[in-house]
Amino acid sequence: MKLLRDVQRFQLDNGLTLLLKEVHSAPVISFWIWYRVGSRNEVPGITGVSHWVEHMQFKGSKRFPAGTYDRLFSHEGGVFNAMTWMDYTAFFETLPADKILLSLDVESDRMVNSLFDPEEVASERSVIISERSMYENQPPFLLSEEVQNLAIKAHPYHHEVIGWLSDLQTMTRDDLYNHYRRYYAPNNAVAVAVGDFQMGEMVAAIERYFGPLPAQPLPPQSVVQEPPQRGERRVTLRGAGQVVYVNLAFQAPPAKAEDYLPMVVLDGILSGAKSVGGQSVATGRSARIYRSLVSSGIAVEAGSWFTATLDPFLFFFSATVAPEHPAEEVENAFWREIDRMRNELVSLEELTKVLKQSKAQFIYSNESVTSQARWLGFSEVIASTEWFDSYLDRLAAVTAADVQRVAQTYLQREKCTVGYYLPERAQQEETDA
Amino acid sequence: MRESSLPSNRDIVRHEMDNGLVLLVRENHAAPTVVIEGAIAVGSVHEIMRNAGLAALTAQMLRRGTKNYTFEKLNETLEEVGASIEVSAGRRGTSLHGMALSEDVRLLLDLLAEVVQHPAFPPEQFHIVKQQILSQLREQMNDTRAMALLTLRTLLFPFGHPNARNILGDPKTVSQLRPLDVAQFYALNFTPHGAHLVIVGDVKAGEVIAMAEDAFGSWRGGEMTQPEMPELLRAKEIHRHRVVMPDKTQSDVILGWLGVRRLDQDWMAVNVANTLLGRFGMGGRLGNTVREKKGLAYYVYSSAEAGIDVGPWLAAAGVAPQNVRQTVKIMLAEIKRLQEEPVPGEELADSQAYITGTLPLQLETNHGVANVISNMEWYKLGLDYLLSYSDEVWQVTPADVQRVARKYLDPDVYVLATAGPVSRARR
Structure with a gap:
């Protein structure tokens, strides 16, 4: 069974990788942007920064002020979300096929133009802490966090994606913004579209929205290797x-x-x-x-x-x-x-x-x-x-x-x-x- | 969505079997899979109080071994072809869920029929399932969200009302249940009358109906009676209950009122008003103030549950213990605003567009389609229901929203359930 049938790969000049697949069974399109950044790229003091940056991507740019994304997508009958994991941060919208340009517009804009307004950072700090509290209310989370911390000592997989509470309390707006500027770039991202579109039109549309964004030098990848475990x-x-x-x-x-x-x-x-x-x-x-x-x-x-x-x-x-x-x-x-x-x-x-x-x-x-x-x-x-x-x-x-x-x-x-x-x-x- | 692609009378085949079981089939040849969603008209409402949890236990026991299949053999047979069957109880109905590659649809139907018609209720499985439910109940007692929700139900609904109780029962009632109780409950209540099976996927309607006739044709049972519910009286004063859970990091807080039935005239207006209050975007108006502006909570939402019986209309959030009071105050202020100020047309249109616009996404998978058809059958909405659905959503006016907010919600008389640690600040 070949799973890649009908998937086409392209790369824009700025390094953005595209993976596109036409599926015409329903009049909808799902569009995703994946960034190669997650808790794997974090260092002590700013654990949880990748996840918090993901939250800030809903807090507005000059063109799309805070609170407009959810309104825009929901109004068009779309579903949207974002997720941060150890190795990646991903954003998606699934929309009626004729509304998909909205997704391209928003994702290309917030790849570079998010504001990270200090007031929004402050209000999101307590939201993130509340998210951590929600997990801490669950014994299975407390146990698996403890086991993970103990099983991985040196590699950044040591800490949970949500980050340590003290880092969530002390991280600054600039810590967040620097992380964003460092990792959110077309040459560190993958765009995926699957749904009811014509290949040529979708490539052209992605080129139009994302093509003008400049590539940028990426930070070196972490080389931390987890030492072998020598005892129970x-x-x-x-x-x-x-x-x-x-x-x-x-x-x-x-x-x-x-x-x-x-x-x-x-x-x-x-x-x-x-x-x-x-x-x-x-x-x-x-x-x-x-x-x-x-x-x-x-x-x-x-x-x-x-x-x-x-x-x-x-x-x-x-x-x-x-x-x-x-x-x-x-x-x-x-x-x-x-x-x-x-x-x-x-x-x-x-x-x-x-x-x-x-x-x-x-x-x-x-x-x-x-x-x-x-x-x-x-x-x-x-x-x-x-x-x-x-x-x-x-x-x-x-x-x-x-x-x-x-x-x-x-x-x-x-x-x-x-x-x-x-x-x-x-x-x-x-x-x- | 193009009207032609909505499931309707044109492409749903409805077939009533002699024994009363209704079959509904919709073909979808996009992928070689099939989904079955079914409902039998028996739920926790049919238990006596002393046996609370019996419907849930019985539903799980159906899947635990039959006349011709031990639990192990049933699992092996299903799992070796990547298929599954699950059974779960609700308040008024017991749900059947089946999934398989379409080449295995006959096997799936035969095993579903076996599970529904010939359960053996083996005593050793009874013991295991009972322990699992008791353990789930203990986990709920250490879960702030579950405790706040369960508490809200007991405050909102009178003792004995099906919506007041935990479907799983409570440790006392579950502990004293015996295998005989399950066998009797099954014999008395499980009947094809009032039951239906929705089959969606890569199948031919005629063929799959013939298979279902073969599998379920011998199922016999009488008419089911649905018990009368105690009358619901709206509270005249505020009722609060707090479950103190000292080791927890944050509190769950839920405000509740009596809402509507699914078939009430007001249902659609309540559905739209609720979307606006606590669903649209990131949690509607509640999300906008409690989460986005004040940063008090990671999750905040409202929900207007509506079934055959009146369900709760509630507003909920998970917040730091010292912020419980402030959160309640903000939520009540939003309720008051919904009652006092007509909703701006644009804001209402947002919620209406969201409800109608997300329909195609719900209908993208066989599961989604089967659930929608199952609902239409359960509530006798008619198979053309979706064709007029959008119109009904768009007919709701700002005056309707204001009217149902005034009729069902009340910022001065409410029920408040909280579960969590005591605040470090004075509480």
Whole structure:
């Protein structure tokens, strides 16, 4: 199955990469701009700056004052959003096909003209802090943040995308603006359009809006390499609630590494093939972790998680422990599954199932133009569109021996970070009429 | 959207089976997939109070093993072809969700029929599902957003009203449920009468109807009665309740009033007014003041839930504990403004354009289409409903918005639920 069929690639003189695909099943177009910047490019003191800059991109330019973007897009019946991750920052609008120039107009304008008005920075500071507070209210976030911090010491993947509270409190308008000026440039961006347009017209329109923006020198990429983990690391959090959570994390290969796809298969065998995005189905209930942890009644939810990244990140195991069961029991059950992966070859049936599930997930996720555009852009930024195109073929070539090899290489006890969340306090109530 | 591409009588095939089950099919050959959305007319409203949570537990148990399939075999059969079946309970209905590659549509229908008609309710699965629900309830009790919402419902609706309760039940009622309760609840309430299945995707209507006839033809059951609801009385004074959760970083605050039913005359005006108040753009007028101008919250929104029964019309935000009072004050001021000042025509048009304009995006996927058709069938809106939908949206006037804001919202009499830590400032 070739996923890149009908996708055309162009590059403007200023370095902006275009990935375009005509889809005429509905009169809509999804337009995305991806910047090669995220928490990976942050240094201590300004953690969270990439995400905050993304928020500021909705706070106005001279032509589009604060509050006008959402009004413009919503008025045209569009949906819009933005997302910041470790390796990228992305903005998109999906609009009725005849309104798409609005998206090109806004995105080209805010690539260079956002104001970062000090008053807007001040009001957004408390919004961002409130966003962090919302996450902190959730024990699973507290635990996974702690585990991530412990598992990654030196690389910027150490900190969460949202950033540290103290940095959010002290970062200045100029910190934000400098970050914006440094990374928001056509030669550091990818434009993706999928939908009901004619190729020639779309290229011309993008050229018209983005062509005049100048390329600029880009800062050198971070060269920080995470040192190898030399021993097991553990953390126990205590907090409110009545539910126990367990995490295990292992340093894992990046998207472009040879070991990446065997790890994807390993993840699929442990907890089902995941969607690359968009519409998906749950596939984990016939997989190993569910059977041994959830069906046995020791966890109410359990799974593994692995994602494509530019630099080595983590392979996660997580579980919500069933009432009356200790965290250790669930951790031990994870280790039994890990040991099985390391000691025995997986069956051909399991490999075949993961491949079939992955194919089905790809087909589901291609249903909407928004998710097609999303995965084109994501692949280009994380690896390459060829990586995306050959994904299923390369997945089919993964052998049982490959899966065993990566299990033995990455899932070692002395390379594990283990986290428990143990509850300790309850709440009180008050009423008045 | 071009009118011709809206799902309507022209391209939705509706077929009533002898047993009462209604099939609705819309072909879409854009991708080799199929989605099934179904509803059965049984929900938490059919439970007795003592058994709160039984409908949710029963819905989950349907999927946990049948006469011919153990839970493991059902999972294996579905997952090996990348298909899925989920069942979940609501207040008035139980929803069925199915998805598969279109080449597997017969398998999907057969397994759905198996799940709906021949559940075995194995006792060991009963124990596991019960533990999972109890665990979910415990997680809710440590979640400020969930606690504020649950609290709001108990303040707004009288004891015993289906909208007052947590669909999952509560730890006490769920703990005492037995396998026999599930089997009895199923036997009494699950019937093809009042149920429907919407099938959307790369299928031929005639073929898929024949398959569904094969799969569901033997399903038998009597007419369902929908219970009468206790009368709703509007509050005469402010009711507040605060759930103190000391370890939390921020508070969830929700203001609520009694809203409308989906079939009430006022529904469309309320829908438009609510969009303007707390949805359009980044959370409507509430988003504009609470988030954009004051920077008090990351999320702030309003919602006007409307079903067969009256739902809550609420305004909600997550804020720092010391900002709860200020946020409530601002929200109430926005409610008052909506009542007192006619909405400028341009602002109203923005919300109307948003509601009508996002329709094509909702209809882009098989899921979206199936959900819309399922709604049309559930509320008997007629299969041509979407053809007049835009007109109905655009007929709402500034006077209508003002009228429904005055009728349903009240800045002086409201229900206020908060959940979170006690403020560091005096509270």
